Amino acid sequence: KVKAEEKKSKTEDKTKNKKNNNQHEALNTDERKATLLKMLANSEVAPNGTTSVSDQKIEELMNTVDMLIKKLNTEEKKKSLPLPLEKMESYLKEQEVDDRTARIYVEKVEEEFKGVPNIEDNEVNESIRSLIENQINVMGPMKSEEKKIICVVGPTGVGKTTTLAKIGWEIISQNRTVGFITTDTFRSGAKEQLEQYAQKMDAETIVAKSAKELKEAIQYFQNVNKVDHILIDTVGRNPLVEESIESVKEYLEIAKPQNEEEMLTCLVLSSTSKVRDLKETLSRFEQVKIDSMIFTKLDETYNIGSVLNVFNFTDLPLLYVTDGQDITKNIYAPTKRMLSEKILNKDTALEGKIIA
Known part of the structure:
Protein backbone atom coordinates (compact mmCIF):
# COMPACT_ATOMS: atom_id res chain seq x y z
CA LYS A 1 0.00 0.00 0.00
CA VAL A 2 2.85 2.35 0.87
CA LYS A 3 4.57 1.58 -2.45
CA ALA A 4 1.32 2.23 -4.34
CA GLU A 5 0.94 5.60 -2.64
CA GLU A 6 4.56 6.51 -3.43
CA LYS A 7 4.04 5.56 -7.09
CA LYS A 8 0.84 7.64 -7.23
CA SER A 9 2.65 10.59 -5.66
CA LYS A 10 5.50 10.38 -8.21
CA THR A 11 3.00 10.27 -11.10
CA GLU A 12 1.22 13.34 -9.76
CA ASP A 13 4.56 15.15 -9.39
CA LYS A 14 5.48 14.33 -13.01
CA THR A 15 2.11 15.61 -14.26
CA LYS A 16 2.49 18.78 -12.19
CA ASN A 17 6.06 19.33 -13.44
CA LYS A 18 5.01 18.82 -17.05
CA LYS A 19 2.19 21.34 -16.62
CA ASN A 20 4.59 23.83 -15.05
CA ASN A 21 7.07 23.28 -17.89
CA ASN A 22 4.37 23.95 -20.49
CA GLN A 23 3.37 27.14 -18.68
CA HIS A 24 7.02 28.15 -18.40
CA GLU A 25 7.53 27.48 -22.13
CA ALA A 26 4.52 29.65 -23.02
CA LEU A 27 5.82 32.37 -20.71
CA ASN A 28 9.27 32.15 -22.27
CA THR A 29 7.72 32.47 -25.72
CA ASP A 30 5.80 35.60 -24.74
CA GLU A 31 8.87 37.08 -23.09
CA ARG A 32 11.01 36.39 -26.15
CA LYS A 33 8.48 37.92 -28.47
CA ALA A 34 8.06 41.01 -26.28
CA THR A 35 11.84 41.45 -26.06
CA LEU A 36 12.35 41.03 -29.79
CA LEU A 37 9.51 43.40 -30.60
CA LYS A 38 10.97 45.96 -28.20
CA MET A 39 14.36 45.60 -29.89
CA LEU A 40 12.65 45.99 -33.24
CA ALA A 41 10.86 49.14 -32.13
CA ASN A 42 14.04 50.67 -30.69
CA SER A 43 16.06 49.96 -33.83
CA GLU A 44 13.50 50.95 -36.44
CA VAL A 45 12.04 54.18 -35.04
CA ALA A 46 13.95 57.38 -35.70
CA PRO A 47 14.59 60.00 -32.96
CA ASN A 48 11.87 62.31 -34.31
CA GLY A 49 9.30 59.52 -33.96
CA THR A 50 8.94 58.80 -37.68
CA THR A 51 9.29 55.31 -39.10
CA SER A 52 12.67 54.85 -40.76
CA VAL A 53 11.77 51.80 -42.82
CA SER A 54 8.87 50.78 -45.01
CA ASP A 55 5.88 48.81 -43.78
CA GLN A 56 7.06 45.93 -45.96
CA LYS A 57 10.43 45.89 -44.21
CA ILE A 58 8.75 45.86 -40.80
CA GLU A 59 6.54 42.97 -41.90
CA GLU A 60 9.60 41.05 -43.08
CA LEU A 61 11.28 41.63 -39.72
CA MET A 62 8.14 40.50 -37.90
CA ASN A 63 8.13 37.29 -39.93
CA THR A 64 11.76 36.77 -38.99
CA VAL A 65 10.86 37.23 -35.33
CA ASP A 66 8.12 34.59 -35.58
CA MET A 67 10.47 32.23 -37.37
CA LEU A 68 13.14 32.61 -34.68
CA ILE A 69 10.60 32.02 -31.93
CA LYS A 70 9.35 28.85 -33.63
CA LYS A 71 12.91 27.66 -34.02
CA LEU A 72 13.68 28.28 -30.36
CA ASN A 73 10.53 26.47 -29.29
CA THR A 74 11.39 23.54 -31.55
CA GLU A 75 14.83 23.29 -30.00
CA GLU A 76 13.33 23.34 -26.51
CA LYS A 77 10.83 20.67 -27.46
CA LYS A 78 13.58 18.56 -28.99
CA LYS A 79 15.42 18.55 -25.68
CA SER A 80 12.33 17.14 -23.96
CA LEU A 81 11.93 14.16 -26.34
CA PRO A 82 12.25 10.72 -24.77
CA LEU A 83 15.67 9.20 -25.44
CA PRO A 84 14.44 6.51 -27.92
CA LEU A 85 12.81 9.24 -30.03
CA GLU A 86 15.91 11.44 -29.89
CA LYS A 87 17.98 8.49 -31.10
CA MET A 88 15.51 7.74 -33.89
CA GLU A 89 15.43 11.34 -35.11
CA SER A 90 19.24 11.45 -35.17
CA TYR A 91 19.37 8.16 -37.07
CA LEU A 92 16.85 9.30 -39.69
CA LYS A 93 18.85 12.46 -40.28
CA GLU A 94 22.04 10.41 -40.61
CA GLN A 95 20.22 8.47 -43.34
CA GLU A 96 19.63 11.88 -44.98
CA VAL A 97 15.91 11.77 -44.42
CA ASP A 98 14.61 15.33 -44.70
CA ASP A 99 14.82 17.13 -41.33
CA ARG A 100 11.17 18.14 -41.43
CA THR A 101 10.05 14.59 -42.24
CA ALA A 102 12.15 13.16 -39.42
CA ARG A 103 10.67 15.68 -36.98
CA ILE A 104 7.10 14.93 -38.09
CA TYR A 105 7.70 11.21 -37.65
CA VAL A 106 9.03 11.43 -34.09
CA GLU A 107 6.32 13.88 -33.06
CA LYS A 108 3.64 11.49 -34.32
CA VAL A 109 5.21 8.63 -32.40
CA GLU A 110 5.48 10.82 -29.31
CA GLU A 111 1.76 11.55 -29.58
CA GLU A 112 1.02 7.85 -30.12
CA PHE A 113 2.78 6.94 -26.86
CA LYS A 114 1.53 9.92 -24.89
CA GLY A 115 1.18 8.95 -21.24
CA VAL A 116 3.37 5.85 -21.56
CA PRO A 117 6.15 6.15 -18.94
CA ASN A 118 8.84 4.20 -20.83
CA ILE A 119 8.98 3.80 -24.61
CA GLU A 120 11.02 0.87 -25.87
CA ASP A 121 13.30 1.14 -28.93
CA ASN A 122 11.49 -1.69 -30.73
CA GLU A 123 8.14 0.11 -30.25
CA VAL A 124 9.58 3.27 -31.78
CA ASN A 125 11.06 1.31 -34.69
CA GLU A 126 7.76 -0.37 -35.48
CA SER A 127 5.83 2.91 -35.38
CA ILE A 128 8.38 4.69 -37.58
CA ARG A 129 8.36 1.76 -40.00
CA SER A 130 4.59 2.07 -40.31
CA LEU A 131 4.86 5.81 -41.02
CA ILE A 132 7.50 5.19 -43.71
CA GLU A 133 5.35 2.54 -45.38
CA ASN A 134 2.39 4.91 -45.44
CA GLN A 135 4.49 7.49 -47.27
CA ILE A 136 6.06 5.16 -49.84
CA ASN A 137 4.32 4.42 -53.14
CA VAL A 138 5.48 1.28 -54.97
CA MET A 139 4.29 -0.06 -58.32
CA GLY A 140 5.00 -3.74 -57.82
CA PRO A 141 6.43 -6.20 -60.38
CA MET A 142 5.88 -5.34 -64.04
CA LYS A 143 3.50 -7.52 -66.04
Whole structure:
Protein backbone atom coordinates (compact mmCIF):
# COMPACT_ATOMS: atom_id res chain seq x y z
CA LYS A 1 0.00 0.00 0.00
CA VAL A 2 2.85 2.35 0.87
CA LYS A 3 4.57 1.58 -2.45
CA ALA A 4 1.32 2.23 -4.34
CA GLU A 5 0.94 5.60 -2.64
CA GLU A 6 4.56 6.51 -3.43
CA LYS A 7 4.04 5.56 -7.09
CA LYS A 8 0.84 7.64 -7.23
CA SER A 9 2.65 10.59 -5.66
CA LYS A 10 5.50 10.38 -8.21
CA THR A 11 3.00 10.27 -11.10
CA GLU A 12 1.22 13.34 -9.76
CA ASP A 13 4.56 15.15 -9.39
CA LYS A 14 5.48 14.33 -13.01
CA THR A 15 2.11 15.61 -14.26
CA LYS A 16 2.49 18.78 -12.19
CA ASN A 17 6.06 19.33 -13.44
CA LYS A 18 5.01 18.82 -17.05
CA LYS A 19 2.19 21.34 -16.62
CA ASN A 20 4.59 23.83 -15.05
CA ASN A 21 7.07 23.28 -17.89
CA ASN A 22 4.37 23.95 -20.49
CA GLN A 23 3.37 27.14 -18.68
CA HIS A 24 7.02 28.15 -18.40
CA GLU A 25 7.53 27.48 -22.13
CA ALA A 26 4.52 29.65 -23.02
CA LEU A 27 5.82 32.37 -20.71
CA ASN A 28 9.27 32.15 -22.27
CA THR A 29 7.72 32.47 -25.72
CA ASP A 30 5.80 35.60 -24.74
CA GLU A 31 8.87 37.08 -23.09
CA ARG A 32 11.01 36.39 -26.15
CA LYS A 33 8.48 37.92 -28.47
CA ALA A 34 8.06 41.01 -26.28
CA THR A 35 11.84 41.45 -26.06
CA LEU A 36 12.35 41.03 -29.79
CA LEU A 37 9.51 43.40 -30.60
CA LYS A 38 10.97 45.96 -28.20
CA MET A 39 14.36 45.60 -29.89
CA LEU A 40 12.65 45.99 -33.24
CA ALA A 41 10.86 49.14 -32.13
CA ASN A 42 14.04 50.67 -30.69
CA SER A 43 16.06 49.96 -33.83
CA GLU A 44 13.50 50.95 -36.44
CA VAL A 45 12.04 54.18 -35.04
CA ALA A 46 13.95 57.38 -35.70
CA PRO A 47 14.59 60.00 -32.96
CA ASN A 48 11.87 62.31 -34.31
CA GLY A 49 9.30 59.52 -33.96
CA THR A 50 8.94 58.80 -37.68
CA THR A 51 9.29 55.31 -39.10
CA SER A 52 12.67 54.85 -40.76
CA VAL A 53 11.77 51.80 -42.82
CA SER A 54 8.87 50.78 -45.01
CA ASP A 55 5.88 48.81 -43.78
CA GLN A 56 7.06 45.93 -45.96
CA LYS A 57 10.43 45.89 -44.21
CA ILE A 58 8.75 45.86 -40.80
CA GLU A 59 6.54 42.97 -41.90
CA GLU A 60 9.60 41.05 -43.08
CA LEU A 61 11.28 41.63 -39.72
CA MET A 62 8.14 40.50 -37.90
CA ASN A 63 8.13 37.29 -39.93
CA THR A 64 11.76 36.77 -38.99
CA VAL A 65 10.86 37.23 -35.33
CA ASP A 66 8.12 34.59 -35.58
CA MET A 67 10.47 32.23 -37.37
CA LEU A 68 13.14 32.61 -34.68
CA ILE A 69 10.60 32.02 -31.93
CA LYS A 70 9.35 28.85 -33.63
CA LYS A 71 12.91 27.66 -34.02
CA LEU A 72 13.68 28.28 -30.36
CA ASN A 73 10.53 26.47 -29.29
CA THR A 74 11.39 23.54 -31.55
CA GLU A 75 14.83 23.29 -30.00
CA GLU A 76 13.33 23.34 -26.51
CA LYS A 77 10.83 20.67 -27.46
CA LYS A 78 13.58 18.56 -28.99
CA LYS A 79 15.42 18.55 -25.68
CA SER A 80 12.33 17.14 -23.96
CA LEU A 81 11.93 14.16 -26.34
CA PRO A 82 12.25 10.72 -24.77
CA LEU A 83 15.67 9.20 -25.44
CA PRO A 84 14.44 6.51 -27.92
CA LEU A 85 12.81 9.24 -30.03
CA GLU A 86 15.91 11.44 -29.89
CA LYS A 87 17.98 8.49 -31.10
CA MET A 88 15.51 7.74 -33.89
CA GLU A 89 15.43 11.34 -35.11
CA SER A 90 19.24 11.45 -35.17
CA TYR A 91 19.37 8.16 -37.07
CA LEU A 92 16.85 9.30 -39.69
CA LYS A 93 18.85 12.46 -40.28
CA GLU A 94 22.04 10.41 -40.61
CA GLN A 95 20.22 8.47 -43.34
CA GLU A 96 19.63 11.88 -44.98
CA VAL A 97 15.91 11.77 -44.42
CA ASP A 98 14.61 15.33 -44.70
CA ASP A 99 14.82 17.13 -41.33
CA ARG A 100 11.17 18.14 -41.43
CA THR A 101 10.05 14.59 -42.24
CA ALA A 102 12.15 13.16 -39.42
CA ARG A 103 10.67 15.68 -36.98
CA ILE A 104 7.10 14.93 -38.09
CA TYR A 105 7.70 11.21 -37.65
CA VAL A 106 9.03 11.43 -34.09
CA GLU A 107 6.32 13.88 -33.06
CA LYS A 108 3.64 11.49 -34.32
CA VAL A 109 5.21 8.63 -32.40
CA GLU A 110 5.48 10.82 -29.31
CA GLU A 111 1.76 11.55 -29.58
CA GLU A 112 1.02 7.85 -30.12
CA PHE A 113 2.78 6.94 -26.86
CA LYS A 114 1.53 9.92 -24.89
CA GLY A 115 1.18 8.95 -21.24
CA VAL A 116 3.37 5.85 -21.56
CA PRO A 117 6.15 6.15 -18.94
CA ASN A 118 8.84 4.20 -20.83
CA ILE A 119 8.98 3.80 -24.61
CA GLU A 120 11.02 0.87 -25.87
CA ASP A 121 13.30 1.14 -28.93
CA ASN A 122 11.49 -1.69 -30.73
CA GLU A 123 8.14 0.11 -30.25
CA VAL A 124 9.58 3.27 -31.78
CA ASN A 125 11.06 1.31 -34.69
CA GLU A 126 7.76 -0.37 -35.48
CA SER A 127 5.83 2.91 -35.38
CA ILE A 128 8.38 4.69 -37.58
CA ARG A 129 8.36 1.76 -40.00
CA SER A 130 4.59 2.07 -40.31
CA LEU A 131 4.86 5.81 -41.02
CA ILE A 132 7.50 5.19 -43.71
CA GLU A 133 5.35 2.54 -45.38
CA ASN A 134 2.39 4.91 -45.44
CA GLN A 135 4.49 7.49 -47.27
CA ILE A 136 6.06 5.16 -49.84
CA ASN A 137 4.32 4.42 -53.14
CA VAL A 138 5.48 1.28 -54.97
CA MET A 139 4.29 -0.06 -58.32
CA GLY A 140 5.00 -3.74 -57.82
CA PRO A 141 6.43 -6.20 -60.38
CA MET A 142 5.88 -5.34 -64.04
CA LYS A 143 3.50 -7.52 -66.04
CA SER A 144 5.72 -8.09 -69.05
CA GLU A 145 2.99 -9.23 -71.41
CA GLU A 146 1.24 -5.86 -70.98
CA LYS A 147 4.25 -3.65 -71.76
CA LYS A 148 5.48 -3.88 -75.34
CA ILE A 149 7.67 -0.76 -75.32
CA ILE A 150 9.81 0.15 -72.31
CA CYS A 151 11.71 3.46 -72.22
CA VAL A 152 14.17 4.79 -69.67
CA VAL A 153 14.77 8.53 -69.29
CA GLY A 154 16.70 10.62 -66.82
CA PRO A 155 19.80 12.72 -66.14
CA THR A 156 23.26 11.73 -67.31
CA GLY A 157 25.22 9.21 -65.28
CA VAL A 158 22.39 7.61 -63.32
CA GLY A 159 22.76 4.16 -64.90
CA LYS A 160 19.98 4.07 -67.51
CA THR A 161 21.75 1.74 -69.93
CA THR A 162 22.70 -0.87 -67.34
CA THR A 163 19.23 -0.71 -65.81
CA LEU A 164 17.57 -1.26 -69.19
CA ALA A 165 19.85 -4.26 -69.80
CA LYS A 166 18.80 -5.72 -66.44
CA ILE A 167 15.15 -5.40 -67.40
CA GLY A 168 15.92 -7.04 -70.75
CA TRP A 169 17.67 -9.94 -69.02
CA GLU A 170 14.68 -10.57 -66.77
CA ILE A 171 12.33 -10.51 -69.76
CA ILE A 172 14.30 -13.08 -71.75
CA SER A 173 14.41 -15.21 -68.61
CA GLN A 174 10.62 -15.39 -69.08
CA ASN A 175 11.18 -16.92 -72.55
CA ARG A 176 10.26 -13.70 -74.33
CA THR A 177 12.28 -11.79 -76.94
CA VAL A 178 13.63 -8.23 -76.81
CA GLY A 179 15.17 -5.68 -79.15
CA PHE A 180 17.22 -2.69 -78.00
CA ILE A 181 17.24 0.83 -79.41
CA THR A 182 19.62 3.55 -78.21
CA THR A 183 19.27 7.22 -79.04
CA ASP A 184 22.41 8.05 -77.04
CA THR A 185 24.89 9.08 -79.71
CA PHE A 186 26.60 11.66 -77.50
CA ARG A 187 28.11 9.66 -74.66
CA SER A 188 31.35 7.93 -75.61
CA GLY A 189 30.95 4.16 -75.63
CA ALA A 190 27.17 4.23 -75.05
CA LYS A 191 26.39 2.24 -78.21
CA GLU A 192 29.15 -0.30 -77.53
CA GLN A 193 28.03 -0.76 -73.93
CA LEU A 194 24.46 -1.59 -74.92
CA GLU A 195 25.63 -3.87 -77.74
CA GLN A 196 27.77 -5.87 -75.29
CA TYR A 197 24.81 -6.32 -72.99
CA ALA A 198 22.54 -7.29 -75.90
CA GLN A 199 25.02 -9.91 -77.16
CA LYS A 200 24.76 -11.72 -73.83
CA MET A 201 21.03 -12.02 -74.49
CA ASP A 202 21.36 -12.84 -78.18
CA ALA A 203 19.39 -9.66 -78.88
CA GLU A 204 19.74 -7.02 -81.58
CA THR A 205 20.64 -3.36 -81.02
CA ILE A 206 19.81 -0.44 -83.31
CA VAL A 207 21.22 3.08 -82.99
CA ALA A 208 18.71 5.85 -83.77
CA LYS A 209 20.38 9.20 -84.46
CA SER A 210 17.14 11.08 -85.09
CA ALA A 211 13.43 10.93 -84.44
CA LYS A 212 12.93 9.52 -87.96
CA GLU A 213 15.44 6.73 -87.34
CA LEU A 214 13.77 5.91 -84.02
CA LYS A 215 10.44 5.44 -85.77
CA GLU A 216 12.06 3.21 -88.40
CA ALA A 217 13.79 1.11 -85.72
CA ILE A 218 10.52 0.57 -83.86
CA GLN A 219 8.77 -0.47 -87.09
CA TYR A 220 11.61 -2.89 -87.84
CA PHE A 221 11.35 -4.62 -84.47
CA GLN A 222 7.55 -4.75 -84.73
CA ASN A 223 7.19 -5.92 -88.33
CA VAL A 224 10.46 -7.63 -89.33
CA ASN A 225 12.26 -8.96 -86.25
CA LYS A 226 8.90 -9.25 -84.45
CA VAL A 227 10.23 -9.17 -80.90
CA ASP A 228 7.92 -9.29 -77.90
CA HIS A 229 9.37 -6.16 -76.31
CA ILE A 230 11.23 -3.07 -77.53
CA LEU A 231 13.57 -1.49 -74.96
CA ILE A 232 14.60 2.12 -75.65
CA ASP A 233 17.61 3.77 -74.02
CA THR A 234 17.38 7.56 -74.31
CA VAL A 235 20.31 9.93 -74.17
CA GLY A 236 21.08 11.34 -70.74
CA ARG A 237 19.69 14.84 -70.40
CA ASN A 238 20.48 17.84 -68.27
CA PRO A 239 17.16 18.52 -66.53
CA LEU A 240 18.16 22.16 -66.05
CA VAL A 241 18.12 22.76 -69.81
CA GLU A 242 14.65 23.17 -71.30
CA GLU A 243 15.70 21.99 -74.77
CA SER A 244 16.87 18.67 -73.31
CA ILE A 245 13.43 17.86 -71.93
CA GLU A 246 11.77 18.87 -75.21
CA SER A 247 14.00 16.39 -77.03
CA VAL A 248 12.94 13.59 -74.67
CA LYS A 249 9.28 14.48 -75.23
CA GLU A 250 9.74 14.29 -79.00
CA TYR A 251 11.31 10.82 -78.87
CA LEU A 252 8.69 9.46 -76.48
CA GLU A 253 5.88 10.79 -78.67
CA ILE A 254 7.28 8.82 -81.60
CA ALA A 255 7.73 5.68 -79.51
CA LYS A 256 4.14 5.80 -78.21
CA PRO A 257 2.04 2.91 -79.58
CA GLN A 258 -1.64 3.18 -80.51
CA ASN A 259 -2.53 1.59 -77.21
CA GLU A 260 -0.68 3.80 -74.72
CA GLU A 261 -1.12 1.17 -72.00
CA GLU A 262 1.44 -0.97 -73.85
CA MET A 263 4.21 1.57 -73.16
CA LEU A 264 6.09 2.02 -69.88
CA THR A 265 8.30 5.08 -69.33
CA CYS A 266 10.60 5.01 -66.32
CA LEU A 267 12.47 7.97 -64.84
CA VAL A 268 15.82 6.69 -63.58
CA LEU A 269 17.28 8.47 -60.54
CA SER A 270 20.40 7.89 -58.47
CA SER A 271 20.13 7.30 -54.73
CA THR A 272 23.42 9.20 -54.38
CA SER A 273 21.84 12.45 -55.62
CA LYS A 274 21.10 15.39 -53.36
CA VAL A 275 17.47 15.96 -52.38
CA ARG A 276 17.45 19.37 -54.07
CA ASP A 277 18.69 17.85 -57.35
CA LEU A 278 16.11 15.05 -57.20
CA LYS A 279 13.34 17.58 -56.63
CA GLU A 280 14.51 19.70 -59.55
CA THR A 281 14.77 16.68 -61.85
CA LEU A 282 11.27 15.50 -60.99
CA SER A 283 9.94 19.01 -61.50
CA ARG A 284 11.50 19.30 -64.96
CA PHE A 285 10.35 15.86 -66.08
CA GLU A 286 6.73 16.68 -65.16
CA GLN A 287 6.47 17.85 -68.77
CA VAL A 288 7.01 14.25 -69.84
CA LYS A 289 4.50 11.44 -69.30
CA ILE A 290 6.36 9.35 -66.73
CA ASP A 291 4.82 6.15 -65.37
CA SER A 292 7.26 5.21 -62.62
CA MET A 293 10.65 5.76 -61.01
CA ILE A 294 13.72 3.54 -60.73
CA PHE A 295 16.34 4.25 -58.07
CA THR A 296 19.87 3.07 -58.87
CA LYS A 297 23.18 2.77 -57.02
CA LEU A 298 21.86 1.78 -53.60
CA ASP A 299 25.19 -0.02 -53.18
CA GLU A 300 27.10 3.25 -53.61
CA THR A 301 25.69 5.05 -50.58
CA TYR A 302 25.33 4.35 -46.89
CA ASN A 303 22.30 6.62 -46.69
CA ILE A 304 19.17 5.95 -48.72
CA GLY A 305 16.96 8.59 -47.16
CA SER A 306 16.75 10.22 -50.60
CA VAL A 307 14.46 7.38 -51.72
CA LEU A 308 12.02 8.34 -48.99
CA ASN A 309 12.43 12.08 -49.53
CA VAL A 310 11.15 12.03 -53.12
CA PHE A 311 7.70 11.04 -51.91
CA ASN A 312 7.47 14.47 -50.29
CA PHE A 313 7.13 16.01 -53.75
CA THR A 314 5.90 13.33 -56.18
CA ASP A 315 3.09 10.81 -56.49
CA LEU A 316 5.01 8.66 -58.98
CA PRO A 317 5.29 5.03 -57.88
CA LEU A 318 8.66 3.35 -57.42
CA LEU A 319 9.06 0.44 -59.83
CA TYR A 320 12.59 -0.88 -59.22
CA VAL A 321 15.75 -0.33 -57.20
CA THR A 322 19.23 -1.49 -58.23
CA ASP A 323 22.44 -2.10 -56.31
CA GLY A 324 25.17 -3.27 -58.67
CA GLN A 325 26.48 -3.64 -62.23
CA ASP A 326 25.64 -7.30 -62.89
CA ILE A 327 22.82 -7.31 -65.46
CA THR A 328 21.77 -10.84 -64.48
CA LYS A 329 20.76 -9.63 -61.02
CA ASN A 330 21.03 -6.50 -58.83
CA ILE A 331 17.54 -5.24 -59.70
CA TYR A 332 14.46 -5.61 -57.51
CA ALA A 333 10.79 -4.64 -57.33
CA PRO A 334 10.67 -3.52 -53.70
CA THR A 335 7.76 -3.83 -51.32
CA LYS A 336 6.93 -1.09 -48.85
CA ARG A 337 8.06 -3.37 -46.04
CA MET A 338 11.43 -4.06 -47.63
CA LEU A 339 12.15 -0.38 -48.22
CA SER A 340 11.15 0.65 -44.71
CA GLU A 341 13.40 -2.04 -43.25
CA LYS A 342 16.26 -0.97 -45.54
CA ILE A 343 15.94 2.64 -44.37
CA LEU A 344 15.88 1.60 -40.70
CA ASN A 345 18.61 -1.01 -41.12
CA LYS A 346 21.07 -0.47 -43.97
CA ASP A 347 22.21 -4.12 -43.76
CA THR A 348 18.77 -5.36 -44.85
CA ALA A 349 19.10 -7.42 -48.04
CA LEU A 350 17.24 -6.23 -51.14
CA GLU A 351 14.85 -8.63 -52.84
CA GLY A 352 11.76 -8.67 -55.03
CA LYS A 353 11.06 -10.33 -58.38
CA ILE A 354 10.75 -7.64 -61.07
CA ILE A 355 8.52 -9.49 -63.57
CA ALA A 356 5.11 -10.75 -62.48
